[in-house]
Amino acid sequence: MFYDSVRIKVTAGVGGNGCVHFNKDIYNPKGVPAGGCGGNGGSVYIISTEEKNTFVDLVTRKSFRASNGGNGGKNMKHGRNGEDLEIFVPIGTVIFNDETGELIADLDKSGLKIKIVSGGNGGAGNSAFVSDKFRFPNLALKGVPGDELVIRLELKLLADIAIIGFPNAGKSTLISKLSSAKPKIADYPFTSLTPNLGVVKYQEYKSFVIADIPGLIQGASDGAGLGTKFLKHVERTKIICHLLDLSCVLEGRGPLTEYAVVREELINYKKELAELPEIVVGNKIDIPDARAAGKEVEDYFNEKKIPFLMISAVTGEGILPLKRKLGEIFEDVNKKPKQTSQSGKDLILIKVEPEKDFTIEVDEDGYYHISCKALSKLIKQIDFKQRDALMFFNSQLKKLKIDESLRNHGIQEGDTVIVDDFEFEYHSD
Numbered sequence: 001m002f003y004d005s006v007r008i009k010v011t012a013g014v015g016g017n018g019c020v021h022f023n024k025d026i027y028n029p030k031g032v033p034a035g036g037c038g039g040n041g042g043s044v045y046i047i048s049t050e051e052k053n054t055f056v057d058l059v060t061r062k063s064f065r066a067s068n069g070g071n072g073g074k075n076m077k078h079g080r081n082g083e084d085l086e087i088f089v090p091i092g093t094v095i096f097n098d099e100t101g102e103l104i105a106d107l108d109k110s111g112l113k114i115k116i117v118s119g120g121n122g123g124a125g126n127s128a129f130v131s132d133k134f135r136f137p138n139l140a141l142k143g144v145p146g147d148e149l150v151i152r153l154e155l156k157l158l159a160d161i162a163i164i165g166f167p168n169a170g171k172s173t174l175i176s177k178l179s180s181a182k183p184k185i186a187d188y189p190f191t192s193l194t195p196n197l198g199v200v201k202y203q204e205y206k207s208f209v210i211a212d213i214p215g216l217i218q219g220a221s222d223g224a225g226l227g228t229k230f231l232k233h234v235e236r237t238k239i240i241c242h243l244l245d246l247s248c249v250l251e252g253r254g255p256l257t258e259y260a261v262v263r264e265e266l267i268n269y270k271k272e273l274a275e276l277p278e279i280v281v282g283n284k285i286d287i288p289d290a291r292a293a294g295k296e297v298e299d300y301f302n303e304k305k306i307p308f309l310m311i312s313a314v315t316g317e318g319i320l321p322l323k324r325k326l327g328e329i330f331e332d333v334n335k336k337p338k339q340t341s342q343s344g345k346d347l348i349l350i351k352v353e354p355e356k357d358f359t360i361e362v363d364e365d366g367y368y369h370i371s372c373k374a375l376s377k378l379i380k381q382i383d384f385k386q387r388d389a390l391m392f393f394n395s396q397l398k399k400l401k402i403d404e405s406l407r408n409h410g411i412q413e414g415d416t417v418i419v420d421d422f423e424f425e426y427h428s429d
Ligand SMILES: Nc1nc2c(ncn2[C@@H]2O[C@H](COP(=O)(O)OP(=O)(O)OP(=O)(O)O)[C@@H](O)[C@H]2O)c(=O)[nH]1
Pocket: 166, 167, 168, 169, 170, 171, 172, 173, 174, 184, 185, 186, 187, 188, 189, 190, 191, 192, 193, 214, 215, 216, 283, 284, 285, 286, 287, 311, 312, 313, 314, 315
């Protein structure tokens, strides 16, 4: 099965908890703070590789989690960092934030690596809080939860040339003649249900990638037949090779009519596709009537300055000239400067919101509501049962300048402050 779209949930590892510990001996009856820090949670990365060509292994799993950081221990033992998780995907994978639809990255080359979610930081152990003023901290922070995100991966094949045409035109037969691809070939429509890729060597050391796209019929852009879902793979090709079944005249149909139908479906799907350089190939000229039909339509394409060649994919007639011609067009296209660069600029679009920004609102009951990402995170890290937890929390309110702002909002001793589902009484020290 060929999977070219998948939705997965990725979760980074939780940071390990910090530890409160005092090493006591006769010289240090109060103990020396020696609680270790928690390790950081692992992050989740996505990496493009030529070793993959579908999402089949992702479809069966759906949920991916990096490992958690280890907890800090006694005697300054720091927790180990959680291992990162690397998910390998085919080249041509485009990653979207599933909730917002935002493009995260376009992995259009091999070996591109992008961090999707970051592991949570490990919590500090009490040894980390020691200072001249704070010599025996009874305080350690919990690890921060890892980020989580649902992403949609879409595979857009990176073929240079796409063979399109009616079902049964001989597209799969042609790719099997041009390359070493071995697609299923049969005399009924919609034999190919997924695109086939092949590498065509058109000269020594020179090659291009060609894709055989499943057949298109009238109304495909409205869902007829296999629809146009496979045309997304054409979006990145540089050249269109439109294969015409010249033997359609035997059934009373005209090759030019069939040509127009496929062109229309292409335009309906995305009009830019119709602007790609094009070559038209008339197939099945081993059948005399088909050969004659080819001769009749030749002028039409010559007039339009669209390259037109005739072949028999079955007997191999015309295959070599076609290979050469495709190579020629491919080189011409490559000579032209690229209008847009897919890579680089699209990569790593994850936005980092400034965590320390905050807002304060006072409701009609006189409660102060604070909204601040950094503070929300911190509250989850603090164990308020610990002796010095409150003091530390207050110091962080000052550091984030929230304390000052609360006072500017007119807060009084004993007023209630609410952050998410955490409530506390305000006391200045
Ligand atoms: N006589 C003749 N038959 C051909 C030629 N090329 C392909 N065929 C036949 O046409 C039929 C369809 O060929 P495929 O290669 O499966 O066609 P396709 O365009 O891939 O079809 P779908 O996958 O259904 O879209 C098969 O029976 C082929 O043997 C040709 O050059 N001459």
